[in-house]
Amino acid sequence: MKHKIGILGFGTVGQGIAEILTEKRATLKQRFGFEFEVTAIAGSRYGTAYNPNGLDLKTLLDDVHKGNQFSKDRVDWDNLKLIRESDTNIWCELTYTNLETGGAAIDHVKTAIKAGKHVVSSNKGPAALYYSELSLLAKKHNVMFLNEGTVVAGTPVLNLANGPLAGCEITKIQGILNGTTNFILTEMEKGVGFKDVLKIAQEKGYAEADPTGDVEGYDARAKVVILANIVLQSPVSINNVSCKGITEISLTDIDVAKKEGKRWKLIGSVEKTNTGITASVAPQKISIDDPLAGISGTKNALTFTTDLLGDVTIVGPGAGKIETGFAILNDLLRLHFEN
Amino acid sequence: MKHKIGILGFGTVGQGIAEILTEKRATLKQRFGFEFEVTAIAGSRYGTAYNPNGLDLKTLLDDVHKGNQFSKDRVDWDNLKLIRESDTNIWCELTYTNLETGGAAIDHVKTAIKAGKHVVSSNKGPAALYYSELSLLAKKHNVMFLNEGTVVAGTPVLNLANGPLAGCEITKIQGILNGTTNFILTEMEKGVGFKDVLKIAQEKGYAEADPTGDVEGYDARAKVVILANIVLQSPVSINNVSCKGITEISLTDIDVAKKEGKRWKLIGSVEKTNTGITASVAPQKISIDDPLAGISGTKNALTFTTDLLGDVTIVGPGAGKIETGFAILNDLLRLHFEN
Numbered sequence: 238m239k240h241k242i243g244i245l246g247f248g249t250v251g252q253g254i255a256e257i258l259t260e261k262r263a264t265l266k267q268r269f270g271f272e273f274e275v276t277a278i279a280g281s282r283y284g285t286a287y288n289p290n291g292l293d294l295k296t297l298l299d300d301v302h303k304g305n306q307f308s309k310d311r312v313d314w315d316n317l318k319l320i321r322e323s324d325t326n327i328w329c330e331l332t333y334t335n336l337e338t339g340g341a342a343i344d345h346v347k348t349a350i351k352a353g354k355h356v357v358s359s360n361k362g363p364a365a366l367y368y369s370e371l372s373l374l375a376k377k378h379n380v381m382f383l384n385e386g387t388v389v390a391g392t393p394v395l396n397l398a399n400g401p402l403a404g405c406e407i408t409k410i411q412g413i414l415n416g417t418t419n420f421i422l423t424e425m426e427k428g429v430g431f432k433d434v435l436k437i438a439q440e441k442g443y444a445e446a447d448p449t450g451d452v453e454g455y456d457a458r459a460k461v462v463i464l465a466n467i468v469l470q471s472p473v474s475i476n477n478v479s480c481k482g483i484t485e486i487s488l489t490d491i492d493v494a495k496k497e498g499k500r501w502k503l504i505g506s507v508e509k510t511n512t513g514i515t516a517s518v519a520p521q522k523i524s525i526d527d528p529l530a531g532i533s534g535t536k537n538a539l540t541f542t543t544d545l546l547g548d549v550t551i552v553g554p555g556a557g558k559i560e561t562g563f564a565i566l567n568d569l570l571r572l573h574f575e576n
Numbered sequence: 577m578k579h580k581i582g583i584l585g586f587g588t589v590g591q592g593i594a595e596i597l598t599e600k601r602a603t604l605k606q607r608f609g610f611e612f613e614v615t616a617i618a619g620s621r622y623g624t625a626y627n628p629n630g631l632d633l634k635t636l637l638d639d640v641h642k643g644n645q646f647s648k649d650r651v652d653w654d655n656l657k658l659i660r661e662s663d664t665n666i667w668c669e670l671t672y673t674n675l676e677t678g679g680a681a682i683d684h685v686k687t688a689i690k691a692g693k694h695v696v697s698s699n700k701g702p703a704a705l706y707y708s709e710l711s712l713l714a715k716k717h718n719v720m721f722l723n724e725g726t727v728v729a730g731t732p733v734l735n736l737a738n739g740p741l742a743g744c745e746i747t748k749i750q751g752i753l754n755g756t757t758n759f760i761l762t763e764m765e766k767g768v769g770f771k772d773v774l775k776i777a778q779e780k781g782y783a784e785a786d787p788t789g790d791v792e793g794y795d796a797r798a799k800v801v802i803l804a805n806i807v808l809q810s811p812v813s814i815n816n817v818s819c820k821g822i823t824e825i826s827l828t829d830i831d832v833a834k835k836e837g838k839r840w841k842l843i844g845s846v847e848k849t850n851t852g853i854t855a856s857v858a859p860q861k862i863s864i865d866d867p868l869a870g871i872s873g874t875k876n877a878l879t880f881t882t883d884l885l886g887d888v889t890i891v892g893p894g895a896g897k898i899e900t901g902f903a904i905l906n907d908l909l910r911l912h913f914e915n
Contacts, residue, residue: 257884261743269742391885393740400739401732403608404600404905528877528891531870538867545596545902546730550891552867563884566743 240273240573241289243325243354245316245345246332247280250359250386252301253562254329259294261566271573277323278307279316281332286310289324316341320348327572329565330358331386336450336459336475339366350374350382355576357568359386359561365459365475368466381575383568384467388460389414389537391563392553396571398468398541405543407468411506412539413532414460416555417444417451418483418503422520423533425491426500431484443535443556453482454503454518461505461516468541469507471514478507478516486520494522500530508542528552579612579912580628582664582693584655584684585671586619589698589725591640592901593668598633600905610912616662617646618655620671625649628663655680659687666911668904669697670725675789675798675814678705689713689721694915696907698725698900704798704814707805720914722907723806727799728753728876730902731892735910737807737880744882746807750845751878752871753799753857755894756783756790757822757842761859762872764830765839770823782874782895792821793842793857800844800855807880808846810853817846817855825859833861839869847881867891 242258244251258265258275265271274291283301286292288310300308312319320328328349332342339362346363349356350371358364363371364384375382385395389412393400398407413419420443424434435452438444450456458480465473483503494501499522507516523530528550532538537555540548554560581597583590597604597614604610613630622640625631627649639647651658659667667688671681678701685702688695689710697703702710703723714721724734728751732739737746752758759782763773774791777783789795797819804812822842833840838861846855862869867889871877876894879887893899 264745265743392888393736396740397732397736401735401906404604404902404909406603526870526872528867528870528875531865531867533865536867545898545905547893547899548891549731549893550889552887552889552891554886554888559884560886563743566884567740570743 240271240327240569241276241325242273242569243277243320243323243328244275245279245328245330247278247283247301248331248333249558250331250561250565251278251280252298253558254331254565255294255298257559257562257566259298269570269573271570277319277325279319280307283307284311285314285319287312287314287319287323316345317348320345320354321352325354327355327357327569330356330360330363331565332360334361336362336365336455339363343367346371346382347374350378350380353378353380355380355572357383357565357572359564361387361459361463364463364466368463369472381572383571384463385568386561386564387463389539389553389555390557390561391567392537392551392555393567394539394551395467396567397551402541402543402549405545407541407543409506409508409542410464410468410539411504413502413529413537414457414505414539415451415503416535416537417448419532419537420535421452422483422486422501422503425486425488426495428488430488431486452484454480457503457505457518461507461518465507465514465516469509469514471509473507473514473516477514478518480517481519483520497522498525499523500525502529504529579610579666579908580615580664581612581908582616582659582662582667583614584618584667584669586617586622586640587670587672588897589670589900589904590617590619591637592897593670593904594633594637596898596901596905598637608909608912610909615664616658618658619646622646623650624653624658626651626653626658626662655684656687659684659693660691664693666694666696666908669695669699669702670904671699673700675701675704675794678702682706685710685721686713689717689719692717692719694719694911696722696904696911698903700726700798700802703802703805707802708811720911722910723802724907725900725903726802728878728892728894729896729900730906731876731890731894732906733878733890734806735906736890741880741882741888744884746880746882748847748881749803749807749878750843752841752868752876753796753844753878754790754842755874755876756787758871758876759874760791761822761825761840761842764825764827765834767827769827770825791823793819796842796844796857800846800857804846804853804855808848808853810848812846812853812855816853817857819856820858822859836861837864838862839864841868843868
C-alpha cells in the first residue's frame with residue numbers, strides 16, 4: 238500500500254521530515270516496502286499545497302529555503318477542510334506546541350482521527366493535555382495516534398519502551414528531558430553564572446528569547462506527563478506534577494555537589510508506587526556513577542526501571558531538524574509495519 | 577496461534593527464560609496475545625523432557641533447584657531427534673558458547689532451521705562463527721534466526737538497531753561489551769592492582785577460573801563480530817578483528833588517564849569506512865564527557881553512530897539469569913509479532 242501523507246506545520250520538524258523523505262525514498266521502498274507520496278502540506282506562512290498524486294517536495298523545500306511561499310499546487314482550503322477532504326491516510330501534526338490550551342493542534346488531531354486517518358505528532362500540546370481522550374478516540378476510529386517526536390527528539394524512547402522493552406514491566410522513568418537546561422548546568426560547572434550562560438544559550442539558539450518554558454521546567458514537565466500516559470499507561474495531568482526549575486541553582490551549589498562527587502541535573506521523573514503515581518521535575522544532585530551524570534550539553538537521556546532488566550538508559554539528541562524529523566519517520570515506519 | 581517452544585540447554589539462561597515464561601504467562605497472553613507451551617527441554621545433566629501438550633515447568637524448575645534430574649515426561653531421544661521430531665515451532669539454543677568450533681550448537685541450529693523451526697539463540701558460537709550461512713539457511717526455509725541474547729544480555733541492542741533505529745543508517749558501533757573487564761577496570765580506579773581485582777571478580781562469580789576469554793578480549797571480539805554481521809550486515813569474521821585485552825593496563829596507566837580527565841575502558845568497535853569494515857577490541861582512554869566513560873562495574877553500553885540521529889547510546893545489564901532470559905523473551909515476542 239502506498240501511504241498518502243499530509244503535513245501540518247512546515248517549520249523545523251516539518252522541513253526535517255520532508256528532507257528525510259526526499260532523500261530516503263528509494264531506501265525506504267527497498268528496505269521496508271514503504272512507498273509514499275506527500276500529498277498535502279499546510280505551511281502557514283508558506284501557504285497550503287495539495288496534490289492527490291503527490292507534491293513535488295524538492296520544489297517546495299527550495300521555495301521555503303529561499304524564504305518564498307509555495308510555488309506549486311496551491312489551494313486556499315483551511316486546515317480542517319484539508320485534513321478531512323484531501324487524499325491522505327496519515328497526518329503529521331508538527332505545528333508549534335501550546336501547553337496552555339493545546340491550540341489549533343487539538344482540532345487538527347481530532348479531525349484527522351474522526352476522518353479515519355492516523356496521526357503522528359511532535360507537538361507536545363495534544364499528548365500532554367489530552368492524551369487519554371485522543372487515544373480513546375483513535376481506538377474508536379481504528380487508527381493510531383503516535384507521539385515519538387514529543388520526547389527527546391528522534392531518540393526512540395517511546396518506541397523502545399513499547400517495542401523492544403515491551404516484555405518488561407516499566408515501573409519508573411527518570412531522565413534529562415530538556416537540552417537547554419542541561420546545557421546551562423554543564424556550562425555552569427566551568428564557573429560561569431546562570432545569567433551569563435543563559436545569554437550564551439540564547440546566542441547559540443539553544444534558548445528562546447523568553448526562556449521561561451525551559452528554565453522553569455515546564456517543557457520537561459510536559460514530557461513527564463507524556464511518558465506517564467504513553468509508557469506507564471497512567472493518566473497523569475500537568476497539575477499532578479510538582480515542578481521546580483534551575484533558576485535558583487548557584488555556582489556555590491555546583492561547587493558543593495562537585496566536592497561530594499555529584500552533579501546537578503534537572504531530572505524529570507515519574508514512578509508507579511503502591512499508592513499511585515508520583516511525578517516531578519526538579520534539580521537533583523546525581524552521583525557521578527549514574528549514567529545520567531555523564532550526559533553533558535544539549536544531549537538528553539532517560540532511564541527506564543524495569544522488573545526484568547533493572548535499569549536501562551538511552552542517550553541521544555534532544556533537539557534538531559533532522560533528529561526530530563527522524564522521530565516522525567520512526568512513527569511512520571511503525572504505522573507501516575503495524576497496519 | 578499457540579507457540580510450541582523447545583529449549584536446548586538448561587543452565588542459567590534456560591532456567592531464566594523458563595522462570596520468566598512461568599511468571600508472565602497470563603500477562604503475555606493478555607497484553608500481546610502470546611500463548612505458548614514449552615513442549616521440550618534438553619537439559620543435559622538434568623535429562624531430556626518432552627510432552628507435546630506442554631511440560632510442567634514449575635515441577636521441572638523445582639527439580640533443578642533441588643539439584644535433581646527432571647522427574648516428569650522423560651524421554652531418551654538425542655538432541656537432534658528431539659529438535660526434528662518434537663511438536664515445536666521455535667527452538668531456543670541456550671547451550672554453552674564454544675568460540676573455537678561452535679560445538680554441538682551449530683548442528684542444533686541447522687537441524688532446527690532445516691525442520692522449518694525458528695531459532696532464538698543466546699549462544700555466541702553460531703552467530704559469531706556462522707552467521708552468514710545460518711541466516712541464509714533460515715531465509716531459505718522461511719524461518720527466523722534471532723540472537724538478541726548474544727550481546728549485552730537482555731539489553732535490547734539488536735532489536736533496537738533493527739527496530740526503532742531501522743530508519744537510520746548505522747555506520748559505526750562501539751561499546752563496553754564485557755562486564756568482567758569493566759568491573760576490573762572500575763575497581764582498579766580505586767587503586768587495587770589487576771591481579772588482586774581479578775581474584776575479587778572470581779570470588780564474586782564475575783570472572784571464570786580461567787579468565788582468558790574475558791581479560792584477553794575474546795568474548796568482546798565475538799560480540800563485535802555479531803554486531804558487524806547482524807547490525808551492519810557486513811560479513812566480518814573473528815580473524816578480521818584486531819584484539820587486545822586489559823592484562824597490560826597498570827595502575828600507573830589508570831592514574832595518568834585520570835589526570836587527563838579520561839578513563840580506560842575495553843572498547844569493542846566496528847565501523848563502515850570507504851575502504852570496507854574495520855573492527856577491533858582494545859583498551860582505550862575515553863574522555864569523561866563520553867557517555868561510555870560513566871559506565872561502571874558490570875554494566876555494558878553501546879553507542880550507535882547514525883546518519884540521522886548522530887550518536888545514540890544504550891546502557892544496561894550485560895549478564896544475569898533473568899536479564900539474559902529477557903533477551904530470549906524479547907526475540908520470542910519479535911517472532912510472535914512478525915509471523
